[in-house]
Amino acid sequence: MTLQLDRTPGTVSSAHRDFLAAVGERLGQAHMAFFATPVAESGETVWSAHGRDSRAFADLDPAGREAMRRYAGSVISDIRRVAEGEDGVIRRHFAVMRRIPSLDCLYAVDGRAVVTRWGTAEAADPLGALDDGRPFVIRQGFPKLPPRLLSSALAGTAFGFLIAALMLRAMPLTPACAVAVRPAAVDLPREKWRSHDLSMLKGCWHRISNMKTQDIVTGAKTPVREWTFCFADDGMTGQQSLYYSNGGACRGDIATRFDGDILVISAERCIDKARHSTFVRTIYRCTRDDDQRATCPGYADDPGVPSPSPPGVGVFQRAGP
Incomplete structure (x- = not known):
């Protein structure tokens, strides 16, 4: 069905x-x-x-x-x-x-x-x-021919192929041609994470999961089309941006530090003036998943939130080219 x-x-x-x-x-x-x-x-x-x-x-x-x-x-x-x-x-x-x-x-x-x-x-x-x-x-070989043409070609050139086979016995096989591939980027080097080097954050990161926000009064959820953290060269400060599917958008300042091996991102209120809505102040506590991704539970840390709620967990990765 x-x-x-x-x-x-x-x-x-x-x-x-x-x-x-x-x-x-x-x-x-x-x-x-x-x-x-x-x-x-x-x-x-x-x-x-x-x-x-x-x-x-x-x-x-x-x-x-x-x-x-x-x-x-x-x-x-x-x-x-x-x-x-x-x-x-x-x-x-x-x-x-x-x-x-x-x-x-x-x-x-x-x-x-x-x-x-x-x-x-x-x-x-x-x-x-x-x-x-x-x-x-690319696997090298003879081009495909229609069956009838192929049989005629083989019959007419069998002797030539026999001679060629004898000559080629001493020749090395032609290797397959491979298109070069770039090694996977190491956006979150393990060594830099362990040494708490915030400069590895430089640039923009996309949230790729749990792309919704929830109204703390009505409980209504709004899909987010694009959600980014963009950091300065030293990785210590930056900006959080949310672009909603309904056309709304907001931006707010962020600051970073390490708490042990947990990356802490403090995000100030993100205000959408046009739609009179605010994404509350949030503390993200991120753990390194691998060389490309980090998982960042977000905890509301705002006087506008009446009571603590379960964290919203999102995965972030480096923005694509």
Whole structure:
């Protein structure tokens, strides 16, 4: 049956349909099924998938979330290698189509990963961080020929091939040609984290999970389209920016320090004057996950919050190119 996983305002472009069809034709239905099908409905886009059961990424246990990340990384890596090695629709659109607002767009559908809102994020690229980095490999060989032409060619040149085979016995085999791949970036070096060197934070970082804020009075949740921390060269100060899906935006100052091996980010109130809303003062306590990511639970630390609430946990990674 068809499961409706997500719904977004507006409709997607024809490029989405072209890309999806190209993935199915080149890589098969399994890769195509990783992408939820976007369907226009009453000025909105419904993202759907075939299956019997679905669970949101945030509702999975840690092992389940890691399995979804591995599945997504495998699919994205396969498509990226095709984009590197072959000209066509996949190459033209891959860089845009793999971008999603956050890992909240991942769903487990009958045990496999399905992604919604693909091709709709302007800057965030959480799927790119899951790529295995292995290069596209060109295997050298004879070009494909139609069967009848191939049989004629083989019959007419058998003797020539025999002579060539004798000559080539002493020659080394031609190696496969590999497209060079850049090593994975080390954005959070273990040594700098252990030595509490804040300069490693220089630049901007994207939040890639739990992309919602909640009204402390009504409990209503508002999706965040883009959520960033941008730090000065020394990493000690910077700015938090939130861009909401409803068009709202706010910015507020941040300051950093280490508490043992916990990176503490103190974020002042983030005020959206146009919509008369405020993201309260928050203390983030971040732990290093790996060379690219950190997990940062956020604790409200604001007189406007009537009582303590459970922390909102988000994962941050370096902003993509």
